[in-house]
Amino acid sequence: MSTPAPWARHLSQREVQVLCLLAVGLHLLPLLLADHFYIDDSWRSQMAGNGWTQEGRLLSDWLYAGLSFSASAPNLFPLPLLMAASAVALALARLVRHYFVAPQASAVLVVLPLWYNPFFLQNLSYQYDGPAMALAMAAGVLAITLEPSRRRNLVYGALLVAASVSFYQVTINLIGGLCCLEVMRQVVQGADARQVVRHATGRLAQLFGGCLLYVLGGFQLMSPVRTQLLAFDHLWLAAIGQRLGLIAERIGLLVTPGTLWFSLVLLVLAALALTGEITRVVRGDQSPLSRLVLLSGLLLPAPLVLLLIPGLTLLFADFNDGARTLMGLATPMVLVLLLAHRLLDNWSPRLPGLLVVPLLFMLSFSFAYGRILLVQKELQQSLAFSLAHDISSRPALASAPRLYLLEIGSSGQWLPAAAGSFKVMPALRYVLNINFLLLPEMLPRVGLSNFASHAPLDRQQVEARSPTPVIDSKFYAIHLVDGIGYVLMKVPRDPETYRW
Incomplete structure (x- = not known):
């Protein structure tokens, strides 16, 4: 008997596990090599800070307490991420x-978008929060x-949902979308x-049971x-529509001339498959009511899966459209x-291998x-070194008892060395989402430990009381007011495009 092709x-x-471990590890490699402190990581690393409990993410605190054998959260990167990524695999x-x-x-290619989702890279960028968000995904899956x-599975499923949400609440959108897929799969498999109906009821019981446990805890x-919800008034629908439009615009950043062709091919193939299942149900010999139920199981989950891309984040007053909140995008990809x-x-056992094309794009996106x-x-390191040199070389600044750093709001994600990548893959800028040049928490790494937060003066007051800066450079100006140093960051005026 001939040996089948690989x-x-x-x-x-065991072979499936090895493939998933290799795929997840390969996707994670660029983040490990970058070893970048992403936003909150700077202050958490400096203070060994946790503080996730007041965010409703109790298990994140427990994770670092368990790994560090303490009540704090020292930086253990990449150990927590490697452990969490293995659990996800x-x-x-x-x-x-x-x-x-x-x-x-x-078959492995079908489930990989749960991890390969380009927007999930922002979650994984956090050296502290990333492992907890990954464990949330593992528990939900x-x-x-x-x-x-x-x-027994109802109880265990509810406990896993509660654990997932206790690591990261946004995961509920992903779990809800996967529950919708389960209902569709039941119909496709001939149930x-x-x-x-029984399966859909069971999935709802798992989902709402887990949410109830989380609400009580x-x-x-x-x-x-x-926890404040968006005001339910005459503007509610308009606000929801505006938010959905913004999310659609963010997702549209992934569609470029290079990705459009295979995206359309995949959508056509999925539509043909769904049409075939609808035809099979319509021509079946079940009762009209049964066929209506089966058609509902095929058609209703699809729009729900799309709505669950932002999911519950739409309903809160404090709307965050960051890439890390779009974990639900992975569900329609899997569908x-x-x-x-x-x-x-x-059509042919060889053809499903073509699904490697979209996964290869997601992998390339991760490396980019x-x-x-x-x-x-x-x-950021270059600016921090420059600032440290300027301060240490001026006795009046070096001896200042306190220093403050004031951003101007946003630097517009100015990053000229990445201009080409941003042009080819515009979603990279959205996923990066760093709109500052320096944070005061970054400066202890270059020996400046006297920077503080909550400056007593704003930019206008500083410039009014100290019109002439001690140092005026391209990226910042340093003023002295009553012996206190104020570093006023500037918005870069140079274009990102490099002139050859």
């Missing part, structure tokens, strides 16, 4: 076996792999109407600012690949983003 061979659970491998009874190598037909610890895989596999982080790191 892409057509059925994989064991194993959860993805379990999901592959959940989706495919006898998975081939191409594991909950989906538990069939809700058994009472009858009663089984579909971690939610009670969250600060009121984070499209799942449908496309089914259609291609029916890692280089961007490295460029950002080099610019």
